[in-house]
Amino acid sequence: MQSRREFLGTLGLSAAYLVLNGSLKGADRPARRPNIILCMADDQGWGEMGYYGHPALKTPVFDEMAANGLRFDRFYSGAPVCSPTRASVMTGRHPNRSGVFLWNYAIRPEEVTIAQLLKKAGYRTGHFGKWHLGPVKADSPVNPGKCGFDEYLSHDNFFELDPPLSRNGADPEIHKGESSEIIVAEAMKFIKKVREENKPFFVVVWFGSPHGPYRATEKDAAMYAGVDNENRRNRYAEITAMDRAMGQLRTGLRQSGLARNTLLWYCSDNGIPGQMRPTANLRGAKGNLYEGGIRVPAIIEWPAVVTRPRISTMPCVTSDIMPTVLNLLGIELPDRPIDGINLRPLIEGQMTTRPRPIGFWKYPHKTQQKNRPWMDPDRLKGTTPTANRDSIQFLNFHHPKPLTENFPGQAAWIDNRYKLVTDGKKIELFDIAADPLEKKNLAKDKSGTVAGMKAQLESWQASVEKSLAGQDY
Template identity: 50%
Template sequence: MRKIIQNLKYIFLTALLPATISCQQQAEEQAEPNLPNVVLLLGDDHGWDETGYNGHPYLHTPVLDEMAAGGLRLDRFYSASPVCSPTRGSIITGRHPNRYGTFTPGYSIRPEEISIASLMKAAGYATAHYGKWHLGPVKSSSPTNPAAMGFEEYLSHDNFFEMDPPLSRNGAEPVIFEGESSEVLVDEARKFMDKALEQDKPFFVVIWYGSPHEPYSGTEEDLALYADLPEDFGDRMVRLTSNETGAPVERLQREVLQERFAEITAMDRSIGQLRDYLDETGQRDNTLLWYFGDNGTPQEGNATVPFREQKGSIYEGGIRVPAVLEWPARIDQNMISDTHAVSSDVLPTLLDILGSDLPERPIDGISLLPLFETNMDQRPEPIAFWNGRPRNGGEGLEDYIDPELQKGTTPLVKLMNGIATRNFRNYQYPDIREEDFSGPRALLDNQYKLVIHGDTGEDARRELFDIHADPAEENNLMDHHPEIAGKMEEQLRAWQQSVLESLTGADYK
């Protein structure tokens, strides 16, 4: 890359650059040779409590523990949503998922959204996605597949997967990749990184694991690590998907946790394999490696969650997740941060590192770069959460994308209506109605968290928590601080108005 840039400078000094050079070529030529590589890792249904460094009594996560001990440990990191697809949209866009109709699993992103991968590609990065996509089908005809969102290469799945995952390479028919799925993804990602290094380009690689989402499985070696869980641990029946039939089944939680923990340990090991690769290629120091979960622990895995509720809830148990980050060139000592951060912060943070401007539309995340430099101990603006839902379940609304293009192709174990694939939807919103403001919602500032359930108006149920003094959200302070709650509700309502304006498509005009 250094030789290329020197040659370009020479050409520019001796002759004018041809006017026909494309914008994409210009962006690539202007890329700095010392830009950091970026690797984003996302666990599927991996809750805050399920790491050794957060005090889990049985789980083995030595790699994440090492990252937490040597890099930046984000102790108050949140997923933008308590379920997976919306959080993934927030990472890609820096925006709350309700802005573009990705309300819950099964709802796609919209083609007009500006993706962090597209922005990184324009800055000269080689871009690739591996694993769970869940923002629309990954087939080649989908207008919301990873390629449409700026990833030059992808090996991806519409939804989640287990051992021997069926994956689509760049939109082709899915093919079975034999092996432990987390290790499969990292092995394929390393091949892409090799090519990027040969081309002297920085790489932006996104690895979204299928683990530890149910149904669970593991290698014999990983299962053996948890063969002797105490008899009083997980001593209840839980409901999940059968690996044999794809239908719901009830099992003893302790047996389920053995398999779940095995998946987490395998995922952790694959992160270690990735770090070893970065060491071997001399890329470790200048690679920003960021891991976090996409939502809280699901009901069948809930055995040690210290917070209120679990996946699907806007209480802490549904949205507070583990997060660790390494970047030795910029973070050369251990840092533990209690500053509130959220998955929507990824795009603004990376653009700040590049010195690039934010897209000209509402962005809900903020840059965490000052936090890396120990210049931010409080968040300058609150985080808003909204577990939204389509109006009338979508009845009466027009499809945003042709339903044929929203049909999935990659199979998974869990059957839905007897089908092993998943289809997606997204709706047009021509107007804003009062009912659109309903649904579980919350506003989190540096001390308090306002939680509102139900419809709008006096019938809504409101709670206020001092989130640092009461992380389990047990003591409702509404009667003690009505003025604080009232001001926060006004802020939340104004933010919802902005979100709904985006949902009508106003940002694309």
């Protein structure tokens, strides 16, 4: 087991790894449209992987994926909390554009989702696991089915062992067992059925782990008997169980003859919660826009295309997923502002610098609380008990007139090596390439860089507020 010093040393060396050439050559191009699987952890921090030299965690499957595929060392969640990041995956847009400011804010029905577009293109679509973009029950206007999925077995929010899951909007049923293994098994059933139909598939597997309250199986928890804190012990055990489930998914794909032409994309929805011991010594945690809140692990496996292992240090974000997949399939982007970029050149080994910055914004959502909710109150109720409550309130507002002035709330603007962080009058500039721990504020020394990035950020925020006000629909 590595010491903490050795662990941090491993992280520091990762940026200096040799980036191998994995260009997409003609012979490597898939003959058929690829299958797409998007997997996402719930609250897994950037350093919580064995391949980053974590001193305790055991993640042999993720380690193998990182060793064989495309590993992203600067991948960001679209927001520092869960629901907004999920909205960014589904739309390719910053979540504030559709009013998904925080957890329990539902995505708007007017949004165009990646699932809808792939379904229209002939893909069979399935969602398995955490939804958290609105109620999953049948009459919800934003359940997974209404958002483009042919089939779904889903939960409104996080879940633990023996999860209660709704199949296609029906009353939830208890599924006995370890939750990550359950949703992967259900996803594989769907995949095998689609294979028999000889159609391509788009599958989303959103795990409930390792989100609190941390309930692992006794067998998994026993692997971490030497960890001093019970919550941390169970958290690590949940990550190992999720790792095992990913192994079952990969094995299922290989045995079905589907692995070679399936793009498998894994990431997390935000950084590590603050109450857990930081794993990479990054500044900040879940809920803020420093690296510890938004930098997450990410890997792509696609044996037909990513034929050699590579490590990317270019900044990427969950909003990039939809534009990338659509480009790979020759599907046009929706006619509205899209914040993500097409990463196909990166996947093909031809991109090392991001052509457009990434914007983040913790919108002051409480200023919108007095606006009229767009959804009928009866439909705001969740379908399954969460956090010891009988229901959850899923909030969103119908095209409110922005009430903010001077763009309050923490925001960030990442332009390759530089990252600007603003919060009211507070301004910070970091050289993430040289200072990943965000210890040295360069704002005074590089006032010209700050002025330029701040102007870009505020122009982007103005665009986001126009979207929030409904001008895209």
